[in-house]
Amino acid sequence: MADDSRFVVLSLELHLFFSRIMKEHSLFLKAGFTPADSSFSDEAELFKQKFEELLYCAVHLSDGVVSRSVLCSGEVITEFTACAEWQTQQFTGIGINQEITAHEACLHHGENPCVSAQLCANVHQLNRNAIELLDGLIALKECILQNVLSCKMFTMNYPLLIEHIIREAKLYRTYVCKLENGMDLDYRNMQQTEQFWNQIMMEHAMFIRGLLDPSENELIETSDTFAKDYARLLSDCRKTLDLSITIDTKASLNETLKFRDFKSAGTKGIQECRIRSVILPLLADHVLREANHYIRLLTDCK
Structure with missing residues (x-):
């Protein structure tokens, strides 16, 4: 081009x-x-x-x-x-x-x-x-x-x-x-991109956890698990940056595919009034689109 x-x-x-x-x-x-x-x-x-x-x-x-x-x-x-x-x-x-x-x-x-x-x-x-x-x-x-x-x-x-x-x-x-x-x-050098977006995804999980109704125990626990998983990925990414090691993006991609599915189900549940929360429908869709964007970056770099 x-x-x-x-x-x-x-x-x-x-x-x-x-x-x-x-x-x-x-x-x-x-x-x-x-x-x-x-x-x-x-x-x-x-x-x-x-x-x-x-x-x-x-x-x-x-x-x-x-x-x-x-x-x-x-x-x-x-x-x-x-x-x-x-x-x-x-x-x-x-x-x-x-x-x-x-x-x-x-x-x-x-x-x-x-x-x-x-x-x-x-x-x-x-x-x-x-x-x-x-x-x-x-x-x-x-x-x-x-x-x-x-x-x-x-x-x-x-x-x-x-x-x-x-x-x-x-x-x-x-x-x-x-x-x-x-x-x-050039997104092919993924260390900094992963560091940025893994932090964004981790914080999404934290926000979702904090905006769900306290009665939504299962969804809160799942959100908390995603936050911890991304915290680990973020730690691993920082280590590779410090050591100048090329990283494998598979772990971030697999985690974000799972998180994308969770966000998609959550967006649908919020729109259909099946999930108790103080999450605006557009906020749910917003964080879903950001996961989709990150997935494309991870996929295109392969």
Whole structure:
């Protein structure tokens, strides 16, 4: 694939996954504020709208361009996304542009796409817009975290969750900046990628454990087991980084495939009101998509 084509494809695939993640982070932040912090709620709403606009643009530019593996991975949308958005809007009163999901469901992949100079220029502008938005969203998240940790603010979101979404936003920004600076996104060196995403998966398990109703003993125990399993994988990954040893990704892949199935069943159970929790349907779908994204990275590196 020519350099311009690779730049365009990698950029658009990055935005299809991460800009949706960012708009949902903004929604989750807004849903967690109390009336005392209405100004923060308004700011979160603004970022939600801005990242929806970014995602809408990325979807428009992606048709016939991005790879089959990304569109089929379940990281862009899942079978649950449309319902999860509708339910979450009903529960929270926070508006969600559900037309974007409908458009994403109709995207076509590209085989050796023809990338015009205009498309390349549009993607460069999309990347610059993303960096500017991410600078603002990261600053907002860091301000919220500082306020929470200094007892100046109460939110329904765990401090660890706020730290978690700051790390994801910073990773997104790093990748966009690399592409804009003419660098490739080479996922084949998996140590750092595994370290990052194993920590994300471990924290997902911890969040799920903490947001389930106390009566859901079996699901709580399963979540706790996943958290411990990922903690072990994370420890092993750190050791290989220290020793500069090449790692085998099979353990992380097998664990994440199992966790993906657990998340998928949980998302379905939450949507059908069979699981007691304080987990928004869109949050359940959100963490499922992140597992699907990680599985693709692990699979593509083989």
